[in-house]
Each structure stands twice: as structure tokens, then as C-alpha cells.
Amino acid sequence: MSIEKAIPVFGALTDDIDHVLLTAEELDTIVKRVGCEITNKFSVETGNTGRKLLAVCILKGSLVFVADLIREIKLPLEVSFLRATSYGSGTVSSGVVEISLAIDEKDLIGADVLVVEDILDSGHTLSNILKYLAGKGAHSVSLCVLLNKPSRRKTEVTIDYEGKQIPDEFVVGYGLDYNEKYRNLPYIGVLKKELYS
Numbered sequence: 001m002s003i004e005k006a007i008p009v010f011g012a013l014t015d016d017i018d019h020v021l022l023t024a025e026e027l028d029t030i031v032k033r034v035g036c037e038i039t040n041k042f043s044v045e046t047g048n049t050g051r052k053l054l055a056v057c058i059l060k061g062s063l064v065f066v067a068d069l070i071r072e073i074k075l076p077l078e079v080s081f082l083r084a085t086s087y088g089s090g091t092v093s094s095g096v097v098e099i100s101l102a103i104d105e106k107d108l109i110g111a112d113v114l115v116v117e118d119i120l121d122s123g124h125t126l127s128n129i130l131k132y133l134a135g136k137g138a139h140s141v142s143l144c145v146l147l148n149k150p151s152r153r154k155t156e157v158t159i160d161y162e163g164k165q166i167p168d169e170f171v172v173g174y175g176l177d178y179n180e181k182y183r184n185l186p187y188i189g190v191l192k193k194e195l196y197s
């Protein structure tokens, strides 16, 4: 499709955004800083031990973040994917989380596992993912989240690397969706409330 034809589609997505919370430039700064923190931590900890650093992308929301983040981690690493489906309605997740795409468990053995998630909200999804990963033979499991909504927490989850704390607003873009749309927006925006309430 020509660029001329693509522009109106992108424009229509933008019409649904109330305001931009993080611009593409701000996201870039955040991702570089987090990548640097992870690089420093694992170059000291893993050093020449020969252990594998395994970034685990939680699908689908983290796909854009992971793609950018791994290029800011200046160490050898591998990438795996895990999908957790959290049942709920509209913009609220329930406590019921199912691992719908699992990692090949032999990849976890002895690895420094870095779970990479787009957003931490109630904590239900990540606490279930961390429970799933526990006891599977990883040397360590740490957690990196791009966005954190602390005011929404229902279950305690410890974050090792955090992009930014945000207020209790439903956000889309940079991988995050509402009904599978908006993932391709290059910024994080607050979705207009009338679209989901």
C-alpha cells in the first residue's frame, strides 16, 4: 500500500487518543536507560560465568518494547516468548490467568531469566507468570516492566527494572492494545474514555 493510503488509517487511530502520555522520543530515552541498567547488572553478575541471559517477551503487549530493549542490552542474550491470557472484561483483568504459550522448559535451566512485560497493573498476570517460572531450574528470575500503575496493585510484585510509573489511565500504543488495535502507534497515549466506558 502506498504511504498516501496508509496515512488516513494512522490518523483514524490518533483520533481515538485523548492525549499522549509518552512520546516516541521519551520512550527511546527510557528504553536506553533501562537497557543500560540491565547491561550493567548482568555484566557484573554473569561476567564470565558462561550463564545464558534469556529475555522472555510476554506476548503480545511487550513485543515492541522487547524489540527495542534487546538492542540496548549490550550482552549476549537469547529471546523466548510466553503468552499469558488473563480473563476479564474491557480494560480490567480478572485474577484468572492461563499460560497459553509456554517456554520450552529446557531453555530455562541454569539461565538468568529476564521477564519483560509492557505494563504492571493489578499484578495478577505477572504474579502468575512468576509462579509458573519458579522451580523450573532458572539460575535467577528478574522482572523488567515498561510501565507501572502502582495505584492499581492487588497483588505484590517486585520489579527489578522499571521504565516509568504512570497514573491510573488506560493506555495504548507501543505494543499495548485495546481490542487488538493501536499496537502500532509509536507513542503511548491515553485512550478516550468514551471508547470503552
Ligand code: XMP
Pocket (backbone or CB within 6 Å): 061, 086, 093, 117, 118, 119, 120, 121, 122, 123, 124, 125, 126, 169, 170, 171, 172, 176, 177, 178
Ligand atoms: P494485570 O492487571 O494482570 O494486567 O497486572 C496486566 C495486563 O493487563 C493489560 N493492561 C493494559 N493494557 N493498557 C493496555 O493496553 C493499559 O492501560 C493496561 N493495563 C493493563 C496488559 O495486557 C497487561 O499485560
Ligand code: MG
Pocket (backbone or CB within 6 Å): 058, 059, 060, 061, 062, 118, 119
Ligand atoms: Mg500484556
